[in-house]
Amino acid sequence: MAEKVNIFWFRQDLRIADNPALTHAAESGRVLAVYILDQNDQGDHGPGAASRWWLHHSLKALNESLQGQLNIFRGDPQTILQDLQEKYGASEIFWNRCYEPQSIERDTAIKKFFQKQQVEVKSFNGSLLWEPMQVLKNDGTPYRVFTPYYRKGCLNADAPREPLPVPQKLNLLKSESSETLESLGLLPKIRWDQKMESYWEISEAGGQQKMQEFFEHGLRDYKEGRNFPAKSCVSRLSPYLHQGQISPNQAWYGAQAKHSGKNLDHFLSELGWREFSYSLLYHFPDLPSRNLQGRFDAFPWKEDSRLLERWKRGQTGYPIVDAGMRELWETGYVHNRVRMIVGSFLVKNLLLHWKHGERWFWDCLVDADMANNSASWQWVAGCGADAAPYFRIFNPVSQGQKFDPEGTYTKQFVPELKDLPAKYLFSPWEAPDLVLKNAGVQLGENYPHPIVPLRESREKALEAFSMLPKALSA
DNA sequence: TGAAATGTTGGGGCG
DNA sequence: ACGCCCCAACATTTC
Numbered sequence A: 001m002a003e004k005v006n007i008f009w010f011r012q013d014l015r016i017a018d019n020p021a022l023t024h025a026a027e028s029g030r031v032l033a034v035y036i037l038d039q040n041d042q043g044d045h046g047p048g049a050a051s052r053w054w055l056h057h058s059l060k061a062l063n064e065s066l067q068g069q070l071n072i073f074r075g076d077p078q079t080i081l082q083d084l085q086e087k088y089g090a091s092e093i094f095w096n097r098c099y100e101p102q103s104i105e106r107d108t109a110i111k112k113f114f115q116k117q118q119v120e121v122k123s124f125n126g127s128l129l130w131e132p133m134q135v136l137k138n139d140g141t142p143y144r145v146f147t148p149y150y151r152k153g154c155l156n157a158d159a160p161r162e163p164l165p166v167p168q169k170l171n172l173l174k175s176e177s178s179e180t181l182e183s184l185g186l187l188p189k190i191r192w193d194q195k196m197e198s199y200w201e202i203s204e205a206g207g208q209q210k211m212q213e214f215f216e217h218g219l220r221d222y223k224e225g226r227n228f229p230a231k232s233c234v235s236r237l238s239p240y241l242h243q244g245q246i247s248p249n250q251a252w253y254g255a256q257a258k259h260s261g262k263n264l265d266h267f268l269s270e271l272g273w274r275e276f277s278y279s280l281l282y283h284f285p286d287l288p289s290r291n292l293q294g295r296f297d298a299f300p301w302k303e304d305s306r307l308l309e310r311w312k313r314g315q316t317g318y319p320i321v322d323a324g325m326r327e328l329w330e331t332g333y334v335h336n337r338v339r340m341i342v343g344s345f346l347v348k349n350l351l352l353h354w355k356h357g358e359r360w361f362w363d364c365l366v367d368a369d370m371a372n373n374s375a376s377w378q379w380v381a382g383c384g385a386d387a388a389p390y391f392r393i394f395n396p397v398s399q400g401q402k403f404d405p406e407g408t409y410t411k412q413f414v415p416e417l418k419d420l421p422a423k424y425l426f427s428p429w430e431a432p433d434l435v436l437k438n439a440g441v442q443l444g445e446n447y448p449h450p451i452v453p454l455r456e457s458r459e460k461a462l463e464a465f466s467m468l469p470k471a472l473s474a
Numbered sequence B: 001t002g003a004a005a006t007g008t009t010g011g012g013g014c015g
Numbered sequence C: 001a002c003g004c005c006c007c008a009a010c011a012t013t014t015c
Helices: A020-027 A049-065 A077-088 A101-116 A146-155 A204-216 A218-225 A238-243 A248-258 A261-283 A294-298 A305-313 A319-331 A336-349 A354-364 A370-381 A396-403 A408-413 A433-439 A454-466
Strands: A005-010 A030-038 A071-075 A092-096 A120-124
Touching (some): A020 A030, A030 A077, A049 A204, A071 A077, A101 A120, A146 A261, A204 A238, A204 A248, A218 A261, A248 A261, A261 A370, A319 A336, A319 A354, A319 A396, A336 A354, A336 A454
Parallel strands (some): A005 A092
């Protein structure tokens, strides 16, 4: 009798090691491994351009590590899974859970559909250390503040699953499909991605390598060093975590095996922030579109497409902001410290709605992740859970001086200022004419004047904020 | 995971 | 020796 066929559906878990659903599927039969490009995925939050580019390379690498046995489809997942199930007489379907609201809705419907057909769907936790439905306050409601969420909700709960090895026996099955990786059309029409390729090794092995490098070098001075964009102290694991080329469990236990103390704890808590974001999105599914603090609905946001465009293009006249926005455009990534600076600038100095920032990041970031992106934008805008108080406004001049003192980072992405001395790098409008001349900088010609005045824009933001209804006191 | 305004303190120059 | 002023350095408050 032929061995039983299991369907395994790859989603945001594009790896072979520490993949619980794949491991279980492999244990009890041949595995028909499928990836489905879901055309209706996430409604207006379908994958952005940078995500699609990353996905293309992820699938390419994944297919190679599966010896070309990855089955690629496009369309409605339920229809495709149903066809495959009937064709191969599969009795079980395996996947790792997704947590975006639309994914939950889709997966619930598919599970229900197959239950009626006597086909068992087995889902697993492959992407989170602690799943949102488990982490609740004693009164049964979700946490809205990070520290108790992490300390009590996570650290006091059961330890996360230890990473699983690559399945020993993986007997794969190749099906016919009208799609190929190329026919999915994930690569951009305009080839802006060619430079980006040099920044990233997009594969499960590439993720592992990046993680090991981080453990060897970055983690040593993580707590302090992570604030300095010119240092290579941050992990840059976010895109791999988003698509699942590495699992948070591998990072969690891998870091603990190599380090201890405050640097380790700080890195683990950053993984905790990712968990917190997922928890918020799960319990507050409107997170991507609605202010978590409803009182912000009355905020007098400006609509100014010119200012927005200047921000997107890195032409604000504030060098650290422009460096960050150009890093985003050029590499698909922005250093965390700089994300806070550019976010604060958009929302508080330009007074533009955080949704514009969320949108742009969604399209440009290789780590674009619905939970992290929306929770973080709400955090920086002050309207989210455990958010920065609104009056916490970053000063792009002092932030630059403090966290990029040599200007190494800023000059890398804003090369027209490369000869400006550090003293004036973050406020070129204050530089004496001679200094500008010697550096070859002509404000308004080859580098913009500030698009808004710093002090006044800050005061306007505080004034607008003071008009909001007060927060309910605890 | 802030910055600016305001308050306090203490050392040194100087009459 | 003393009081006064200045100001840097640090602390606290406020937005």
